[in-house]
Amino acid sequence: MLRILSDLHLFDARTRVRDLRQLAPLLVGVQTLVLNGDTCEMRRGVTSSEFDELKEFFRQRVPEVVFITGNHDPVISDTHELMTASGRIWVTHGDICFDDFTPWARHAPQIKALIAAKRAAGYGDYRQLAVRYRIAREVAREETDLPDRTTRTWGAHLAWAWHTFFPPRQPLAMMRCWRDLPAAATAFAREQRPGAQVVVMGHVHFPGVWRHGSGPTVINTGSFFRPLGGNLVDVFADHVEVRRIQSGTAGFAPGRQLARIPLRPPMVGPGAPAGYAPA
């Protein structure tokens, strides 16, 4: 079984994951683990030995691990998306659904300026996924106006809260993104990944399952932050399951099933999406 998690935000002062071993119950029986972005906070305070330790933790427990990039870990790998189940499932972090990636960020003006400079420099059509991924990951590497997320003191928490909730433009922008992501993901999938029946994203930290008209089912896996928490996605041969991630004294574990989505037979032969031969 292939399991998708996202937004662990390891090393961030507010993630509920304080020790990697808390994650062990989520890895039992998993053949392929897909970490769909923002696995760790790489832009401040992560040493290369901490980074090696976390990669090793997963690789010791799961036969195959796929690290997909997010805006907080833009250099964790060169993988920005995954098409799985013969092209029926599209997995990507989700920031590329928004023209300015993280519209709720306090440093949104800097993000906008970096994007504008790259678009003016002729990176290509901004509607194209390859262009989006390239610009998004370069911007994430170049951002400098970032709050301190990794210091665990009351002063640092207060500064973070102030920077996150004031001015209130920021929480309002975040709620707009909660509202807009399912429709944006549906539109993007229809254009760029028309064979996808299921789209799995994280990024906005708002877990849920949506379907707009005849579009694909959009799943958001939330995060490991309070208060909304997260969901996991399990991919089987003929269906997808969404389950709540529950937390207890033993750490995090798969909880109750929230949705079960049957997969249509894979598209093979003439008319199948180019490049997505069945595994």
Ligand SMILES: [Mn+2]
């Ligand atoms: Mn993100």
